[in-house]
Amino acid sequence: MNEPTAHTELDRLLNASVDGELSDSDESTLQALLRDDAAARRRYLQFMQLHAELHWDHGAAASLLVTPEHEPSEFRREDRNARFRIGGWMLLAVAMGTLAAGWLMAVAYFHVEGQTSPASTPIARLELTHGTVSFQSTHGESLDLSGRGQTLPAGSLLLEGESAAQWRFLDGTLITVSGDAEVTFSDDGQKLLRVRHGILTAEVEPQPSGVPLVVETPTARVEVLGTVFTLATESDQTRINVVEGRVRLKRLVDGETVEVPSEHSCVASLDARGELQPKVPDRPAIGWQHRFAEPPPNAGRANGCLRRGTSSRG
Amino acid sequence: MSGDTTPPTPSLRYLEQVTQSQRTLYGVLWSLLRDAHDVDDVLQETNAVLWQKAHEFDESREFLPWALKIAQLQVLALRKRKQRSRLTFDDQLVAALVDQSIQDAEQVEPRRRVLAECLKKLANEHRRLITRRYEPGGSVNELAAEQGKAPKAVSEMLRRIRSSLLDCIERTLAREAHP
Numbered sequence: 001m002n003e004p005t006a007h008t009e010l011d012r013l014l015n016a017s018v019d020g021e022l023s024d025s026d027e028s029t030l031q032a033l034l035r036d037d038a039a040a041r042r043r044y045l046q047f048m049q050l051h052a053e054l055h056w057d058h059g060a061a062a063s064l065l066v067t068p069e070h071e072p073s074e075f076r077r078e079d080r081n082a083r084f085r086i087g088g089w090m091l092l093a094v095a096m097g098t099l100a101a102g103w104l105m106a107v108a109y110f111h112v113e114g115q116t117s118p119a120s121t122p123i124a125r126l127e128l129t130h131g132t133v134s135f136q137s138t139h140g141e142s143l144d145l146s147g148r149g150q151t152l153p154a155g156s157l158l159l160e161g162e163s164a165a166q167w168r169f170l171d172g173t174l175i176t177v178s179g180d181a182e183v184t185f186s187d188d189g190q191k192l193l194r195v196r197h198g199i200l201t202a203e204v205e206p207q208p209s210g211v212p213l214v215v216e217t218p219t220a221r222v223e224v225l226g227t228v229f230t231l232a233t234e235s236d237q238t239r240i241n242v243v244e245g246r247v248r249l250k251r252l253v254d255g256e257t258v259e260v261p262s263e264h265s266c267v268a269s270l271d272a273r274g275e276l277q278p279k280v281p282d283r284p285a286i287g288w289q290h291r292f293a294e295p296p297p298n299a300g301r302a303n304g305c306l307r308r309g310t311s312s313r314g
Numbered sequence: 315m316s317g318d319t320t321p322p323t324p325s326l327r328y329l330e331q332v333t334q335s336q337r338t339l340y341g342v343l344w345s346l347l348r349d350a351h352d353v354d355d356v357l358q359e360t361n362a363v364l365w366q367k368a369h370e371f372d373e374s375r376e377f378l379p380w381a382l383k384i385a386q387l388q389v390l391a392l393r394k395r396k397q398r399s400r401l402t403f404d405d406q407l408v409a410a411l412v413d414q415s416i417q418d419a420e421q422v423e424p425r426r427r428v429l430a431e432c433l434k435k436l437a438n439e440h441r442r443l444i445t446r447r448y449e450p451g452g453s454v455n456e457l458a459a460e461q462g463k464a465p466k467a468v469s470e471m472l473r474r475i476r477s478s479l480l481d482c483i484e485r486t487l488a489r490e491a492h493p
Contacts, residue, residue, distance in 0.1 A: 048345035
């Protein structure tokens with residue numbers, strides 16, 4: 001392993017810093033270097049980004065693979081580390097919960113059969129919960145959610161009121177659900193999320209060819225190979241906003257399928273007469289943020305993708 | 315509605331930008347604070363302010379510099395509370411690091427993407443060590459005790475692994491830029 005020599009002393013200081021081995025004199029040297037040298041600042045930021053990424057992502061995800069014997073209690077000491085996310089997501093949850101208010105539950109949907117992950121096999125790690133969140137494995141076992149780091153098997157999360165839950169699959173794919181929501185998830189080689197109602201945001205790591213992450217709602221099926229998107233589901237329609245990447249959206253009522261590219265949104269409803277076409281959200285769709293006294297806009301009306309008609313389901 | 319002090323609800327776009335920026339904010343806060351608990355606390359406070367100030371954000375502007383400046387103010391506030399301990403940076407250094415972060419913001423995502431590839435290239439033993447170090451509760455002393463090695467030896471191994479990861483990121487990005 002050949003190391004570049006230009007950064008040797010700086011790297012020694014950086015490593016000592018993150019591993020808690022920096023002496024007072026090292027600390028002074030490091031600060032002087034950072035103050036005087038723009039190249040050192042850049043190297044420092046790159047190093048710290050690496051350190052933070054390993055903390056944020058790879059360590060937590062990979063540890064599921066190599067230390068399956070860990071008990072959830074081992075992670076509890078890190079609960080405090082989850083507070084920033086709880087705080088952050090609590091805020092998002094309030095917003096998303098507001099947006100979700102008034103949305104109705106779907107009926108005659110949301111079967112959990114077909115999920116083949118063994119109930120005891122961890123497939124994800126909990127990042128946060130806020131509010132009233134309950135979890136039940138696909139085999140019907142209820143799990144007390146103890147905090148960040150807790151491993152989760154396939155199962156269902158039920159959120160009440162302005163609650164939020166966030167979990168990460170083994171590959172780092174990050175899922176956040178908020179508001180009144182009900183979501184089942186599994187991963188038996190292919191990740192499957194069934195959203196009965198609620199708002200789901202996903203940061204999906206690249207998925208293996210031919211096995212996209214699938215999100216099913218009462219009105220749509222979404223296939224994702226790697227992207228960032230937000231999806232809002234109610235009884236008669238699903239709205240998706242794709243931030244990065246591309247997803248395939250299938251409207252279940254007539255089977256029509258459309259690709260939704262980056263920075264586009266689209267709505268699949270029970271009304272097959274409506275146009276299923278991704279659109280760049282109009283600026284007025286952002287403008288509604290200034291009309292805060294009013295209730296959140298209907299997702300379909302906001303992006304203009306769907307001319308909402310009479311629902312075919314009562 | 316009179317007397318209602320609830321902040322107005324931000325737009326979905328704003329929420330998405332807050333969501334997307336979390337990892338970048340987390341990384342920059344690590345560079346400014348170097349303490350997991352402080353990073354957690356300040357990110358939480360930053361998110362709270364981002365929420366409160368959502369209505370002040372001009373959608374025609376870039377979001378990340380706005381968010382980083384808010385994070386910077388929270389770092390300075392924490393520094394005051396901590397009475398400028400030896401491990402905190404002064405205001406000028408914090409400002410210089412935030413400015414550099416804004417300049418380099420576009421590199422964060424490509425580096426993150428390439429890091430995943432570079433981790434796959436590590437030897438199993440090295441990947442396992444990194445995993446143990448970064449999983450909740452992992453520390454050099456704990457690893458040293460587990461492996462029956464001196465903490466210095468573990469630190470040196472971690473230093474080499476991180477160095478090789480940084481090197482791999484640079485080489486991969488350079489190769490992508492000049493195929």
